[in-house]
Amino acid sequence: MSLPVDIVTISPKFQVVIPRDIRERLKLEPGQKVQAILYQNRVELIPLRPAKALRGFLRGIDASVPRDRDRV
Secondary structure, eight states, X not given: OOOOOOOOOOOTTSOOOOOHHHHHHHTOOTTOOEEEEEETTEEEEEEOOOXXXXXXXXXXXXXXXXXXXXXX
């Protein structure tokens, strides 16, 4: 099963419109910042999330690791 591919056009000002389905699935908002990364021969856009949105994402992680005596 292959996923549908959206084709976008680069405007004369080098702007692109992120397709609606992708915006909705990633919960992107107007004015939100994204990080543009050149990876191999492609551009990847990584949505930046406010620190508040990251709260609790490590809940339940096992933090029992060996530590140096002076770090306990």
